[in-house]
Amino acid sequence: MATDTIQRPRARRTTPSPRARRRAGSRNNLAGLMFMTPWLLGFVFIVGGPVLASLYLSFTDYSLLGSPEWIGWDNYVLMFTTDDRFFASLKVTVTYLLVSVPLVQVFALALATILNRGVRGLPIYRTVYYIPSLIGGSVAIAILWRFVFAGDGLLNGILGVVGVDTSTSWIGEPDSALYTLVILNVWQFGAAMIIYLAGLRQVPNELYEAATIDGAGTMRRFWSITLPMLSPVILFNVLMNMVGAFQAFNSAYIISNGTGGPADSTLFYTLYLYQRGFVDFDMGYASALGWFLLVVVGLAALALFRLSRRFVFYAEES
Amino acid sequence: MRRTRFARTRPFIALVAVAGLAACGGNGSDSSDPGTVGGEITYSYWGSPARAEKVNKVIAQYQSGNQGVKVASEVADYNAYIERMTVRAAGGGLPCVIGTQSTFMAPYAKKNVLLPLDDLIESKAIDVSKIPEEVLKAGQIDDKQYMIPTGTFVRLVAYNADLVKESGAPAPTNDLTWAAYADWLKQVQKGLPQGKYAGEIEAGNMFSFTSWVIGHSQQMFKDKELGFDKQLMVDWFTYWLDLQEAGATVPPSMLPDQRLSLEQTPLAKGVAASATRDIPHLYITEKALAGNKLGTSVKAVSMPVDGAIPSANVLGSNGMSIPKDCENQATAASFINFFANDQQAALTFQSDNGILTNTANQDALLADAQTPDGVKQNVTIFRDLTTRRDLATSTYPDGLSTLTAELTRLYEQVAFGKVTPQAATDAFFNKAAQALR
Numbered sequence: 197m198a199t200d201t202i203q204r205p206r207a208r209r210t211t212p213s214p215r216a217r218r219r220a221g222s223r224n225n226l227a228g229l230m231f232m233t234p235w236l237l238g239f240v241f242i243v244g245g246p247v248l249a250s251l252y253l254s255f256t257d258y259s260l261l262g263s264p265e266w267i268g269w270d271n272y273v274l275m276f277t278t279d280d281r282f283f284a285s286l287k288v289t290v291t292y293l294l295v296s297v298p299l300v301q302v303f304a305l306a307l308a309t310i311l312n313r314g315v316r317g318l319p320i321y322r323t324v325y326y327i328p329s330l331i332g333g334s335v336a337i338a339i340l341w342r343f344v345f346a347g348d349g350l351l352n353g354i355l356g357v358v359g360v361d362t363s364t365s366w367i368g369e370p371d372s373a374l375y376t377l378v379i380l381n382v383w384q385f386g387a388a389m390i391i392y393l394a395g396l397r398q399v400p401n402e403l404y405e406a407a408t409i410d411g412a413g414t415m416r417r418f419w420s421i422t423l424p425m426l427s428p429v430i431l432f433n434v435l436m437n438m439v440g441a442f443q444a445f446n447s448a449y450i451i452s453n454g455t456g457g458p459a460d461s462t463l464f465y466t467l468y469l470y471q472r473g474f475v476d477f478d479m480g481y482a483s484a485l486g487w488f489l490l491v492v493v494g495l496a497a498l499a500l501f502r503l504s505r506r507f508v509f510y511a512e513e514s
Numbered sequence: 515m516r517r518t519r520f521a522r523t524r525p526f527i528a529l530v531a532v533a534g535l536a537a538c539g540g541n542g543s544d545s546s547d548p549g550t551v552g553g554e555i556t557y558s559y560w561g562s563p564a565r566a567e568k569v570n571k572v573i574a575q576y577q578s579g580n581q582g583v584k585v586a587s588e589v590a591d592y593n594a595y596i597e598r599m600t601v602r603a604a605g606g607g608l609p610c611v612i613g614t615q616s617t618f619m620a621p622y623a624k625k626n627v628l629l630p631l632d633d634l635i636e637s638k639a640i641d642v643s644k645i646p647e648e649v650l651k652a653g654q655i656d657d658k659q660y661m662i663p664t665g666t667f668v669r670l671v672a673y674n675a676d677l678v679k680e681s682g683a684p685a686p687t688n689d690l691t692w693a694a695y696a697d698w699l700k701q702v703q704k705g706l707p708q709g710k711y712a713g714e715i716e717a718g719n720m721f722s723f724t725s726w727v728i729g730h731s732q733q734m735f736k737d738k739e740l741g742f743d744k745q746l747m748v749d750w751f752t753y754w755l756d757l758q759e760a761g762a763t764v765p766p767s768m769l770p771d772q773r774l775s776l777e778q779t780p781l782a783k784g785v786a787a788s789a790t791r792d793i794p795h796l797y798i799t800e801k802a803l804a805g806n807k808l809g810t811s812v813k814a815v816s817m818p819v820d821g822a823i824p825s826a827n828v829l830g831s832n833g834m835s836i837p838k839d840c841e842n843q844a845t846a847a848s849f850i851n852f853f854a855n856d857q858q859a860a861l862t863f864q865s866d867n868g869i870l871t872n873t874a875n876q877d878a879l880l881a882d883a884q885t886p887d888g889v890k891q892n893v894t895i896f897r898d899l900t901t902r903r904d905l906a907t908s909t910y911p912d913g914l915s916t917l918t919a920e921l922t923r924l925y926e927q928v929a930f931g932k933v934t935p936q937a938a939t940d941a942f943f944n945k946a947a948q949a950l951r
Contacts, residue, residue: 260604261625347767363709368767370930453773454593455919458766459926474597476916476949477621 254483271484284460285468293441296381300437304385308392325386332384338450345376367451370461377447388433395429427508442493551848558588559613560595565866572859576852603627610840611849614661616652616831621912623655629836630658639847641855644872652831663831664854665868667792669721670814677787681705690818702787703762712762714772714780714789717754718925720918722790724828726750728906731821735911738950744939751928751935766929777802784808793895797888816904825904832868865889869896913949920945
């Protein structure tokens, strides 16, 4: 006797087949590529291409009006062996960095700590202290700074009112000119302050309460709780400020009229790079200076990150 | 409906195509049949909004007399203009008419960026018959005319007549030697109140240094080298250092103030009694002083001379040039000819960028009631120098901008005691060896 087997219908797939998954994936990839295209084109033509071109030019003698002539490592050899201004500009830049970056952190953190105590009118204070960060890098402020610190400027006028009679041109003397630029940078501590303020809000109150119960005073709580909890934010601010200090240009250019004077005392590295490129039209050498700056900033950032392993505390890791 | 593969990628291809076409866009202006006057050109120059207003009026006059021609204009301040010009020259994107100056023309001429204009002059497309020979020379490199000078400037010793009178010293004369000039500065300083000085520091100024070199019967440049003795430069630095230490010049901390705009310099602010200035700047300085009630009259005398040569008043020129790759040379030449020779254009422009070089237009400017007194004063001073043949010329080679900046920087080092005059001179010669190659 023949028996009919019941043909069960094939079970419907609940998961897509590998082929369907591949098709969906390539559709997503294509959509992503299309959205990225403007940025990709911009990166290739405006950033990547010129960066690679400058690497090539750093090994050439190129004056813009002629063709680049390959000279190998000559630009780099010149930089390290005979160019006194290269070292002078490095010294000025590093001095500026070592003085202004810590000062910015100190002012920013101090003010953020005060404002975190719940003062009245906090939004107003926040705005007032942030405004210099917005306008401080502008040409107008740099020109104003020149007038403030000139021999017959505002600072000497104020000093005269309080009985200090001086006609010193603070921007005209090599010993003080750089520090007027430091003051200009420190004046723009508002951006760092906002970030510190946000970071302080993230510190759990329970930690302070527990420390208070254990008898910790204000300074102890600051050193043992606030600073460690804020250390990732400090790392971020120091890194951003450090990179900014290496690249500082506007203030030195405007205040020294592009010369880096008086007597090279405000010759920032980027200003020297600009002079070699756009005053001397030695684009090959300027490109070499640019690549050296890239290496230095990279190494400095790396050193900072290495150092951060010892001093930065990430709460989630603990 | 199932979309085809092409339909899916079509938007992506369109986006790339548009980006590619945009990148291929070229300069649409400055084109026409090269042999005839017509089409569009662009005139690029440096200056202030006040100058731009005058240039636009001159362009309107040219266009009304040349139907079918359109002239666009671009203006930037001096330093930005030179940087932009060099970058555009590198990219082959210079407009058909560019403002040039005898001091920075050489690298562009020598690297075949500029068109020699001799053929256009010979064919009378550009008429230079009313421009004096010595002025025309300022636009030449290797005996080829690369620039049509439209305005000249001459460096002189300028002084605040009221402040000098207040000091009790006599006014300087046209026959000074450098030693006599130093004595005069010290004499002026003796009679000035505290906070005022006899002179600005000229040691870092390339034009003043050029006068020093020429005034000692030497030349600035010879082929691709410096043409003067090292000791002459040591003496130059020492000369100003001595005056500085004697208190007869502004202190070195005021050196940055000397590089500010004319109205902000120690001379214009009544802090210094004298300084070297180009003729067109005399009136501007006078106006600034008068505006602050610090003086009413700025006069000028010839630069000091120690050698046997008749003059150290170095002449420079501003003018117009045509890039070699201009596709509308006929129109460019026509516009330059109009700017340099048309009387109405001259009366409109009023010598805004140096004393007009066309002698007939100088007459018209002096006769016109609308010409400001300061402009008439400038033209008169220049004519007087021309009549007396009290003018000198110098060459301005490739690398001059580097040496100009280096001289300023080196004297600052000397002024603040960072280096000796000898060391500064050695550094300058080393730099020249690299810059003038």
